[in-house]
Amino acid sequence: MGENVGREIELTVDRIAHGGIAVGRLDGRVVFVSDAIPGETVRARVSDDRKKSFWRADTVAVLEASEHRREHVWAAASLDRDPRGRVGGAEFGHIALAHQRELKRQVLAEALQRQAGLGPDDLPNPLAVDALPGDTAANGLGWRTRIRLHVDPQGRLGPMASRSHTVIPVTDAPLATPAVQAAIPFAERFTGLGTLDVLAPTVGEPRLVIGEQKPSVIREVVGEREFQLDDTGFWQVHRAAPVALTAAVQEAIDPTVFDPRADNLDLYGGVGLLAAAVADRFGPATRITSVESDERATDHASENLAEWVGASAETGRVDRWLRTLDSGASEADRARLRAATVVLDPPRSGAGGEVMQLLGRLAPAQLVYVACDPVALARDVALAAEHGYRLVGIRGLDLFPHTHHVEAVATLVRT
Numbered sequence: 275m276g277e278n279v280g281r282e283i284e285l286t287v288d289r290i291a292h293g294g295i296a297v298g299r300l301d302g303r304v305v306f307v308s309d310a311i312p313g314e315t316v317r318a319r320v321s322d323d324r325k326k327s328f329w330r331a332d333t334v335a336v337l338e339a340s341e342h343r344r345e346h347v348w349a350a351a352s353l354d355r356d357p358r359g360r361v362g363g364a365e366f367g368h369i370a371l372a373h374q375r376e377l378k379r380q381v382l383a384e385a386l387q388r389q390a391g392l393g394p395d396d397l398p399n400p401l402a403v404d405a406l407p408g409d410t411a412a413n414g415l416g417w418r419t420r421i422r423l424h425v426d427p428q429g430r431l432g433p434m435a436s437r438s439h440t441v442i443p444v445t446d447a448p449l450a451t452p453a454v455q456a457a458i459p460f461a462e463r464f465t466g467l468g469t470l471d472v473l474a475p476t477v478g479e480p481r482l483v484i485g486e487q488k489p490s491v492i493r494e495v496v497g498e499r500e501f502q503l504d505d506t507g508f509w510q511v512h513r514a515a516p517v518a519l520t521a522a523v524q525e526a527i528d529p530t531v532f533d534p535r536a537d538n539l540d541l542y543g544g545v546g547l548l549a550a551a552v553a554d555r556f557g558p559a560t561r562i563t564s565v566e567s568d569e570r571a572t573d574h575a576s577e578n579l580a581e582w583v584g585a586s587a588e589t590g591r592v593d594r595w596l597r598t599l600d601s602g603a604s605e606a607d608r609a610r611l612r613a614a615t616v617v618l619d620p621p622r623s624g625a626g627g628e629v630m631q632l633l634g635r636l637a638p639a640q641l642v643y644v645a646c647d648p649v650a651l652a653r654d655v656a657l658a659a660e661h662g663y664r665l666v667g668i669r670g671l672d673l674f675p676h677t678h679h680v681e682a683v684a685t686l687v688r689t
C-alpha cells in the first residue's frame with residue numbers, strides 16, 4: 275500500500291457520493307475523485323490507496339468536461355493549483371449552481387433509498403433542493419455571515435485544504451458576505467493563534483473572535499424579531515437561512531396534527547430560533563420547550579422566547595433529557611407528549627439510535643426533522659419508521675452554495 279500514491283490515472287466518473295466526491299472505477303476498483311463532475315473523464319492523481327476496496331484521487335486535468343463545468347468561483351480552490359494547495363470549503367465551486375442543487379438532490383435521494391429504503395415512488399412529494407432568495411442572482415456568492423479561518427506557521431489566515439489539516443493562506447473569501455470579507459484582516463499576522471472567526475451580525479459592526487476569546491452578546495434580526503446570542507455560539511451561517519428555516523419549519527408542521535396545548539419540543543434548540551418559529555405560527559397559547567446542551571445558548575433562548583408564556587428553554591443533552599422525561603412522566607404527561615409536535619435540529623451526526631428510540635417510546639404525534647446531513651437524516655427516518663412514523667413531507671434547501679452540504683426539512687407523522 276502507498277505505492278500508487280502520486281500515480282496519475284484516467285477515468286470517467288458517473289455519480290456523486292455523500293461528501294461531494296465523484297465516484298468512478300478503475301479496473302473494477304472504486305475511486306473517489308475530488309473536483310470532478312459526474313459524466314466527466316479526468317486525469318486524477320491518487321492520494322490514498324490504503325484500502326483494498328477503494329482509492330482516493332484528485333482531479334489534475336479534465337479530459338472530457340461536463341456541460342455543467344464552470345470556472346471555479348474561488349481561485350484558491352481551482353484545478354490550476356496542486357491538489358494539496360487547494361482550499362476546502364468550496365468543493366462544488368466548479369459546477370453550475372443549478373446543477374450543484376441537482377447533485378445535492380441526488381445525494382439526498384440516494385441516502386433515503388439506501389438507509390431508509392425509500393425510493394422516488396415512496397416519497398410523499400418529488401424531491402427538490404431549493405435556492406435561497408438572492409443566491410441565483412449572486413451566483414451563490416456572498417452568503418456566509420460567519421467564517422472560521424486558521425493560522426498557518428507564518429501567522430497567515432486561511433481555510434484548511436480539503437481533507438487535511440494544512441492551512442492554505444488566502445487573500446479573498448468569495449462565499450463570505452461583503453461585510454465579512456471587508457472585515458477579514460488578510461494582511462495581518464496571527465502567529466501562535468489557532469483560529470480566527472469573522473462574523474457580521476445583522477445588528478452592529480462585523481467582529482473578530484480570536485482563539486478562545488470570552489463570548490460577548492450579539493443580536494440577529496429574523497423578520498420582525500430580534501434574537502440575542504453569543505458571538506462564539508451557534509447561529510445559521512447563510513444570511514437568509516434563519517428566515518428560510520423559520521418558514522420551512524412553519525410549513526412543515528401539519529396544522530391538523532399540531533396541538534398548541536401539547537408538550538411540544540424544540541430539540542437541539544440553540545437560542546430558540548425554531549421554537550420561536552413554531553410559537554409565531556401557532557400563537558401566544560403555544561406551549562413549547564427548547565432543549566439545548568450549551569447553557570449560555572439556553573439562557574439566551576429563555577430571553578428570546580420570553581414573550582410567549584408557554585415557551586421555555588432548558589439546558590440538557592437531548593438523550594439524557596428525554597431519558598429523564600421518559601422515566602418520570604405521569605399518564606397525563608404522556609398524553610400531552612403523544613399529542614406533541616417535536617422539532618429536532620441535531621448536529622451533523624444526527625439524533626441517533628437512543629434519541630430516536632426515546633422519541634419512539636414517547637410517541638409524539640409528529641416530528642419535524644431539520645437535517646444538515648442527508649445520511650444521518652435517512653438513518654433516523656429509518657429508525658423512526660421502526661416506531662411507526664411515516665415520512666409525509668421532505669424538502670431540501672441549498673443553505674451552503676458551492677459546498678457539498680445540503681439542508682433538509684422532513685415531516686414524520688405517527689401512524
Ligand SMILES: C[S@@+](CC[C@H](N)C(=O)[O-])C[C@H]1O[C@@H](n2cnc3c(N)ncnc32)[C@H](O)[C@@H]1O
Pocket residue numbers: 508509510542543544545546547548565566567568571590591592593619620621
Ligand atoms: C444545528 S444547531 C441548531 C440550533 C437551532 N435549532 C438553530 O437553528 O439555531 C444544533 C444545536 O444543538 C446543540 N447540541 C449539540 N449536541 C447536543 C446534544 N446532544 N443535546 C443538546 N443539544 C445539542 C448545539 O449546541 C447547537 O446549538
